[in-house]
Amino acid sequence: MINQTFNSRRLRKALSLSTLTTLCAALHMSTCTNLAVAAVQKPEDKSTKAELNKRSEQKTSDKRKEIVSEAVSTLRETQDALKLLDDGKTKEALAAVERATGKLEILLARDPKVSLVPIDVRVMTSDIYGSIDAIKIAKKEAEKALREGRVQEARSLLMGLTSETVISTTNIPLATYPAALKKAAKLIDENKAGEARKILQTALDTLVVTDVVVPLPVVSATINLEKAEELAKKKSRSEQENKELTKRVTDADTEIKYAQELGYGQKADFDSFHKQIEEIKAKTAGGKSGTNLFDQIKTYIESMTKSSQHKGNSSK
Numbered sequence: 276m277i278n279q280t281f282n283s284r285r286l287r288k289a290l291s292l293s294t295l296t297t298l299c300a301a302l303h304m305s306t307c308t309n310l311a312v313a314a315v316q317k318p319e320d321k322s323t324k325a326e327l328n329k330r331s332e333q334k335t336s337d338k339r340k341e342i343v344s345e346a347v348s349t350l351r352e353t354q355d356a357l358k359l360l361d362d363g364k365t366k367e368a369l370a371a372v373e374r375a376t377g378k379l380e381i382l383l384a385r386d387p388k389v390s391l392v393p394i395d396v397r398v399m400t401s402d403i404y405g406s407i408d409a410i411k412i413a414k415k416e417a418e419k420a421l422r423e424g425r426v427q428e429a430r431s432l433l434m435g436l437t438s439e440t441v442i443s444t445t446n447i448p449l450a451t452y453p454a455a456l457k458k459a460a461k462l463i464d465e466n467k468a469g470e471a472r473k474i475l476q477t478a479l480d481t482l483v484v485t486d487v488v489v490p491l492p493v494v495s496a497t498i499n500l501e502k503a504e505e506l507a508k509k510k511s512r513s514e515q516e517n518k519e520l521t522k523r524v525t526d527a528d529t530e531i532k533y534a535q536e537l538g539y540g541q542k543a544d545f546d547s548f549h550k551q552i553e554e555i556k557a558k559t560a561g562g563k564s565g566t567n568l569f570d571q572i573k574t575y576i577e578s579m580t581k582s583s584q585h586k587g588n589s590s591k
Contacts, residue, residue, distance in 0.1 A: 391446035490539035499527035540579030
């Protein structure tokens, strides 16, 4: 069923190289090579791409700096305690749990209001290289598959329609984790190693994962608008600078059209953004300059980024 879909002419145009690579790898299919080659690739300015990568890396680096060493030690001690319980070393297991509890008490003393303490950061980037029309076709194919009850086929199509970096942070929840450690320590002391093990395992299974989504088309649009704003402020621009300004504004508009098709934002923000783009073009045409021309459009960008975030947290 999926193989037939891959070989449809419309889908060959719709799916990006990254989408096909992901699906083929997951399904161990060797017949997808020609389809991947046929994918339409999205043009991208090299300087914008470089700046985009730089900002994603910086955001990841900032998140990594939030990792708390005491929390990492707490997790390691909990894992060690579990292994020691498996080996029948209850005395050593109790000592490990007590050390873990002590680490958390230090954290709570430092900031009693903190609820989540980061212990790990992981990053996943996925992008799509098809045209806007190709994305629309893929969405229609997915809708058709859903109408016909081919849910998994639709899911395979939709999972490739992403252009984002997701920074996932694993956290210890201080509302429940310290209490679990204390309960486990009590059970070990009462020679109830099996029950203590269940408590510790449950604690490890309920670590909280929070995601920060960086929608790549929105960030690319931001970079283009920043460059355009610098040029728009210049009172005497060269012909080359005028062309560059027009290109930057147009590229930003195109990126947001990608964001719109991929669902990174709300309709009201997209409509307002495109309208504002036309106003900026009019106010900068013919070498005209001005300040504060981009103030309003930045609010739409912020709203798109906010609405692109995953709803709620997940337990690991």
